[in-house]
Structures are given as structure tokens and as C-alpha cells.
Amino acid sequence: MVEAVDVALLLLLCVAALTIIRQQNLFAAVMLAGIYSLLSAGLFVVMDAVDVAFTEAAVGAGISTVLMLGTLALVGHQERKPKHRPILPLLVVVITGGVLVYGTLDMPPFGDPANPIHHHVAPHYLEESEHEIGIPNVVTSVLASYRGYDTMGETTVVFAAVVGVLLLLARGPRPRRVLVNGSWTTVAREEDAPELEGDDA
């Protein structure tokens, strides 16, 4: 039964991916990308990774789609016809994909209790976190306590992403000093950058 669900979800994933590639209308492509994320979230639920599924559904299907639509509002809805035939990129992608698939052949079978990953720290977390941390959800114990350093790094990465986006997209609200006719004058933001700052979405 679970296999049938897996096969159905994977088939739908393939259909969504192929449709995104074929799609010339970027609005439809963005919507399909959201559906793709939602299907992946379903796949994660089937694999019992509910926390990951939750994140995928919220970030991939929710916020990403909104940000993509925000980008489309800036760049237009229609994809331009490519000027050349992308044979070389196709070749690179096919070879890379083939190598990745070849790499998965060496992976231990999914869910096998003999897998190395189940014999390192996982038994300790599963057996001891109830007494050491005292909260029932082991995922949260690992995320916030055992691996607190990593989560702090992830939080910092999110912050760094914002700094990057703001540096690229948003000009600071401060007025600027510019050199006009040999003397420094302060220029307000609106005059300086008239193409920015809509009052309405």
C-alpha cells in the first residue's frame, strides 16, 4: 500500500518537473513548482520525516511561491525564446545526473536497521533524550540541544541571506551625500532612486 503511494507521488513529481521544463508561461511554472514542493512534502510524510515535510510545505510551497510571484511581477510572465540550442548544458546535466544515480547505488537500503547511521549516535539520542533533555520530540531535542551549534549556524545563514538580499535589492532609507558641481549635497531617497519604493503591492 505504501509502495503504491510512493509510486503515485514520484510519478506526479516527474509529471510536475517535466511540465515545468516544457512550460513557457512563468506564472504556471511557479505554481507547478509550488505543487512540486507540496508533493515532496507528501513524500517526506510517507518516509516518516514529518518535521522535514512541515518545513518543505511551509517554505517550498508557501513562502518560495510568494517570492517567485513577487519576482514575476518585476520581470514579466512570459519566458523568452532561447537564442541557441542548449545541447552542451543538457549533456552536462545528463552526465551529472547519471553520476549521482550511480552514487546512490552504493547507498545502504532505506530504513534498514543495520545501516551505519543507526549505530553511531542515533541509539543514544533515542534512548537517553527522554532523561537527558526531558521533552518527548526527539527531533527537537537533537535540533535545539544536542546539535545546538548547527542550528545556531542555520539561523545565522538565514540572517546572512537577508543581509545579502537587502544589499542587492533594497537601497537604504538613509539620504545620501552626492557631489554636485563641486559641493556635497544631501539627496533624499525618492529623488535619488525614483524607480524604487511602490506604496502598493
Next chain:
Amino acid sequence: MHDRVILRVGAKILIPFILLFALYVQFHGDFGPGGGFQAGVIFAAGFILYALVYGLGTAKRALPPTAVYVCSALGVLIYAGVGYLTLALGGDFLAYNVLAHDPEHGQELGILLVELGVLVTVFGSMVAIFYAFAGRRKVQA
């Protein structure tokens, strides 16, 4: 979208529940799926829905960009601050046992605080990125 009555009324009904659900996800992360990342994104999604339906200007009046930028930095500070607090109390960095008399309570308190930090940063970051994208006008081709 100012003239879409159904959207405006529907959003008005939905948004409080979305924000409440985000808080549920945040504080229920100890017992079920969820935590700071998911809660932050859901909270931001609720607010972005408000901005989409009622306009960016209204949203910026409710939550100025400066407050959003402060949020995304504040969360990291809360997180790292908990680490320095445990250092000051004589433990290792981010070893929460020293935060309370009972190690388990210390762990629960520490996790609550760092998840709060994650929530604040993720919420601030998502809204800041949305402001940055939505605040630009279309490029004249």
C-alpha cells in the same frame, strides 16, 4: 487587490488563525512536529497575506521595515545570547543544564529560548525579503 471584497474579508478571517497556528507550532515543537523554523515561516506567511491583500503601504505602517530588520538580527542575538549565558553560568556554550536547578528544566528553558530566537530571525528574514522584492517597481524594458 483593494476592491476584492471576498479576498479582503476572507483574509481578515484567516490571518488571526494563521498567526495563532504559528504560535501553536512554536510551542508545541517539544511534543510534535514543528519548531522555530516552521513557526517563523507560518507567522511570516500570515503577515505576507496581509500585505498582499491590503497593500504594501498598509503592511509597512503596521510593521515598519526597520522593525523587521531588527527582528532578523535580534533572533541570532537571542540564540547566541543563550550560549553566552550558559558560559557565564559556568557551563559549556549552549549547554542548557546550568540554566535552572534541575537539568531537565534547564534544557526545556534553553530549547524554548533558542527556538524563540529562531522564530524571530526567520519571521524577520522572510518579511524583510518579501519587502525587498515587493518594494521594487517593474523594470521598464
